Amino acid sequence: MKSILHLRVNGQTHELYTDTHKTLLEVLREDLGLTGTKHGCDLGECGACTVLADGTPILACLALPIELQGREITTVEGLARGAELHPLQRAFAELNAAQCGYCTAGMMLSAKALLDREKNPTREDIRDALAGNLCRCTGYEKILEAVETVASQQSTGESKG
Amino acid sequence: MPVIGAPLAKIDSWDKVIGAAKYADDMSLPRMLHARILRSTMPHARIVSIDTRGAEELPGVVAVITGRDVPIEYGILPSSQDEQALCVDKVRFVGDAVAAVAALDAETAERALQLIHVEYEPLTPIVTMNEALDETRDAIHTGAHADHHNIHKMVALEFGDLDAGFAEADYILEDTYFYQGNTHLALENHAALASFSPDGHLTLWSSTQTPHYVHRALAKTLELPASRIRVVAAAIGGGFGGKTDPFSHEIVACKLAMLTGRPVKITLTRQEVFYCHRGRHPVLMWVKMGVRQDGEPTALHFRTLLDGGAYGSYGVASTYYTGALQTVTYKIPAYKFEGMRVFTNKPPCGPKRGHGTPQPRFALEIHLDKIARHLGLDPAAYRKQFIVEDKTKTVNHLTITTCGLSECIDRVVEASGFGGEKREARSEIHESKIENQKSKIKNGLGLACGSYLSGAGLPIYWNQMPHSGVIVKVDRGGGVAVFCGSTDIGQGSTSLLAYIAAEEFGIDVRDVRVITADTDLTPVDLGSYSSRVTVMTGNACISAIRPLKQKILDAAAEKLLVPAESLSFRDGEIICEDDDARRLKWTEAIALAEAKHGTLSGTGSYKPPKRAGPYKGSGVGISPSYSYAACVAQVSVDIETGQVRVEKIWLAHDGGRALNPILVEGQVEGSVYMGVGEALMEEMTYRGGLHKAPSLLDYKSLTMRDMPPVETFLVETNDPEGPFGAKEAGQGPLLPVPPAIANAIYDAIGVRIDETPITPDKILKALEEQEKGRAARFGPKNFPAVKYPEPIRVEPPEDAPRLERKKG
């Protein structure tokens, strides 16, 4: 069965005609060419394919696009505003929070969802929020640091403003 | 502005954080086909027949191949050419590749696999090492691939007078240890994309750490001239040694591309990656160590038995590595090593972070802890007494250039309070309000050390050529391009070349482009393995740049009317140190240099110093330099549940000069993470010949909530062999972590867990033994009666530790 889908990804609406049984992960990577969303297991066991649906982290490998019509999907390609990087992207790059880079997209999106709802998260909050994203390179230390750095920028930015 | 030593972002991080980095599975080409591999469902069987007709007839299928299409044997080591891209006569493990399909889409290829009928004649699988030692069973390999029946490799070496050493000992301790096998689990599944042009040029993009070795394997198995094959390493989503062999799927993708004339991509599933494996060998170890009353080692006898799985892979090297580096931390005047690797019908083991050395390090460091406790010595001060010295040799002919281990121990002891008062548990999880609960949580600290090489001293195939080559080109616009065959697996090796070029030329890192890992474009570098990249590519890069700098200085000196020796490269200018009014912009200077000398480019190469000792097998273990690490682990153990929580890790690493401290810290933290995982949960487990847990859910790796905080100390010796004094950092810091945890558990609850992973049920079993008044230990009970060959007896070098005769 194929379906016509209207999928809103990174602020743009795409009209697609594709197999209904393709997961969001497959549609993003294969139909839309958005290969920044990675896959490590295809079974919901690693978090590499994490994207946001209306700001909430979900796993693209277990989501059907047909059910996500009308919702706003954000992938790593949608994090930056034009040429201006999201603070998380800058912090992940500058603090060496991305080694091989394969978990990075999912990590940043989980972190973005946290920082969007919690301006001043504790280290435990960050651990909780990123507990669904496996990383094999960093030991998570630099990832924690990067998220904390952005969080503190966010909260000082706010107190200034 | 100095670049070396600065905490700069990696130059390829930016593409990674915007999702633009292209990993092999992210690539596609017009008319591309998708391929899948049919894998054996039998651990050990003869292939009677393969019927591919059903698959060929399926609409959408373009090509089906079997072993007869790619029968030529290959393997990473010249001495272990025992693999076939698709098995011809026999399968040797569940997951061995049997046939392959290329189709218009991946779903069709997958469906086609179900239509291939393979008739097998099952053979009894050989699953355990004891079964492998039983000569009445079938041999997994025949002919020259094994030393004897299912024994792949046997080694026996003796350095110095072992009997005399034990005779001098006041205390001799013997014990057995087991280190479980585990796997790399890189988050990216292996993928390969092949393209074949009508004029006979083959290109392969692959997630490989070793494009040069893949290049050689493709030339051999596909019978193409290497000159018409191009291998490019795509961005790599984690390696850890898991992508250092040439793999079946790489050869298959190429063959299918050649047959169909269309690009072919293969992306493995997670289960297939478990089958590719090449991970940590399970190693059973027997250790006998003699010491004097003050703990001074007099003799060490070490036996290892490795479960190699179905193929050779790096196994010959792995076997030697289980014996090579015991001598590079503490002065050992007499050493005997006996090692053996056996074949079993399981996915092949190979090199994983620390290649063959974390297992013996686990045994040795626990063994030392036991000795220290027996003699009533402080484990830290005890170790410090016998640390090897700079510019000496070990009893097995390894050369120590610099050793910062003593300072490493000081740093972690001071920070952790090791040896002092016991600490309270950090974890809020244990701060239970439940009555009497706190008394069930016991805390402990444990210490261990380790060392690893900064690159293998010999290439994997014998040759006299450089291990690493670099070409540097300077553009009129001021940009510098560095070409090198090295592969960046996330550690930052590509960035390092940019830092070195920027430092040498005194320019901004952003003015350097680095092109890597492309056998058409870049000079050979052997690849990302054995922690060789910083030292070897770094040195090659410097050697390419220095003559080029001289040319630029000559031209600048002529213009500025000063001696070239008075000039230096700084902040985008060439400046006279004696008169800083005399200066030229970088772009002016290179224009003058190009006018004077022609196109500005340079080549550089690096070959490690020749240091092999006078014996067969001496090629494994030699290295330009050794890194050192000391670790203190703090654990809390719940004596009712046996659950261990690692509360904190302190790790000090002597990786020489840190060329970029945040990259070195990243390597340390990642190593600690992997060490904690191996100590507590990671393991390859089998039921019969079938992998029990080939998934990211069932194979346990630490999540962010399981990872303890890590305090890292960089001890920066200035090593004469390294670029700017650098040594390795990617593997060494893993080594002390598992034994430090085991020693901390002993400190907490007084039981010894002499095998990994240290699971709660093992702790409870050891506690039960303790309660019954028996040896409070969980671990292997004995070492099988293995017939090692007569040892090769080797005279230690002059400047190695000597046994002083004090007795008799």
Added chain:
Amino acid sequence: MLRLPPFEYHAPRSIEQAVNLGAEHGTAAMFVAGGTDLYPNMKRRQFTPQVLIGLNGVEELRGISNGDGITIRAGTTLHQVSNSPLLQTQYPALATAAKLVSTPQLRAMGTLGGNLCLDTRCNYYNQEFSWRQALGFCMKKDGEICMVAPGSSRCWAVSSTDCAPVVVALEGRVRLVSARGERVIAASDLYRDDGIEYLGKARDEIVTEILLPPADGTKSVYLKLRRRDSFDFPILGVAAALRLASNGEIESARIVLGGVGSRPLECVDSARLLIGQKLSHKVIGAAAEAAWRPARPLDNTDSTHSYRKKMARVYVARALGALSEQ
């Protein structure tokens, strides 16, 4: 990449539409809510339904309401359950159990109804098709025998839901709706002691609501044993609910174990020992001892079965200990 098998997809907007679609397509169809359990199984070919009826668009399946007891509609996500202030105060065990399921992403997608209907799990079953082919297939899917107990005539796959033991311990009920009508059954009757036919609901029935009685001073707790602090299914779950009289004596008690059998295991003897007692060390010890005995974990999950059995006693004692502190 592992892919889903093809299917025809329907997105009903109401329960009525959903159950009518179910009736229309019969055994060819499966209902799916969050998909976090079904889709992995479909990718591994444990299920290949021709028709999927997606419940995510059914608005009336979402929400938590408080009246005579608490009603949680089955499509409420586990994230919502764990973050419900009402549940956190009234029935903290359920909020905790939901919070301990897998990962944040899966809790955002997975629903309470889905967790209650979670397919039973087994090391021999939750594997890819080619793995099961190599093994020779077990009776739960495509085969004849049980791999963990080859002599057994039944399947021993394990109930691995975190929420079911809690809902059973809280004496919850579930509303089942089909095109044939609707019924309300005790949550404990939703489960059967069989790894294959593990649910006491018909295939065409949907769980639409979870009905919890008024808390009325009930104390509840849920403890979970697993290797890692995220991702992992319970290899033992302990749900305990107690109501105390004003003099501190236990009026009612229920202790339910998860992860040790094909259905949540009610420790009836253990609970009986508690009635009329105060929660002392001695009483807790006796109850834990009684709870431990009927637990019969087999060697088909993570960790060893002997360890899981040992932990049943420790975790029951700790659960009761935690209640004594509440």
